[in-house]
Amino acid sequence: xxxxxxxxxxxxxxxxxxxxxxxxxxxxxxxxxxxxxxxxxxxxxxxxxxxxxxxxxxxxxxxxxxxxxxxxxxxxxxxxxxxxxxxxxxxxxxxxxxxxxxxxxxxxxxxxxx
Amino acid sequence: xxxxxxxxxxxxxxxxxxxxxxxxxxxxxxxxxxxxxxxxxxxxxxxxxxxxxxxxxxxxxxxxxxxxxxxxxxxxxxxxxxxxxxxxxxxxxxxxxxxxxxxxxxxxxxxxx
Numbered sequence: 001x002x003x004x005x006x007x008x009x010x011x012x013x014x015x016x017x018x019x020x021x022x023x024x025x026x027x028x029x030x031x032x033x034x035x036x037x038x039x040x041x042x043x044x045x046x047x048x049x050x051x052x053x054x055x056x057x058x059x060x061x062x063x064x065x066x067x068x069x070x071x072x073x074x075x076x077x078x079x080x081x082x083x084x085x086x087x088x089x090x091x092x093x094x095x096x097x098x099x100x101x102x103x104x105x106x107x108x109x110x111x112x113x114x
Numbered sequence: 115x116x117x118x119x120x121x122x123x124x125x126x127x128x129x130x131x132x133x134x135x136x137x138x139x140x141x142x143x144x145x146x147x148x149x150x151x152x153x154x155x156x157x158x159x160x161x162x163x164x165x166x167x168x169x170x171x172x173x174x175x176x177x178x179x180x181x182x183x184x185x186x187x188x189x190x191x192x193x194x195x196x197x198x199x200x201x202x203x204x205x206x207x208x209x210x211x212x213x214x215x216x217x218x219x220x221x222x223x224x225x226x227x
Contacts, residue, residue: 043206046217100162101170102216
């Protein structure tokens, strides 16, 4: 089955700095890679996703890159703000063949210091 | 309006009891899921239903039984609760199975004493 490794487990940055979280996956059939943000006491919320037919996607301060050959994908947050502090999860899915099953990474606790 | 809702939000109970968690989505989605998040924040899928039909059943003790009365609802019943069942349980839904965004509910925090 799919295995997703996420690093680092904790990340501390100063406000305005960039933050990068990296994930690797094992199943070459995986073709959908979402990133979720989980704030304290809440459910995970999708912030950005990327499909296997593109290498990069941006949405304002957030970007995701995908390297299918190396089986890794990364989340980039620029100009971090204190409200970006949360737990971030990457995930991978093999799409229809997996019936939408998402395999999550272990999570990264991001702390942005004012 | 709440997209995916769960009740109760908190559940404290004794070992050996039976309890249920309810989930409802008003997004018109065809697929619903149950995830378990342990104390280390690790998220793992338990079950998935598509149009009331079970399509994913991970290695979960048979004390856990999902039930989908219609495609807007997916409930989780747990028999003979054990200490290790303490976790946060999240319901989620997506438009179709496959490469579609999954929307998560707020979670049910279960504590077994």
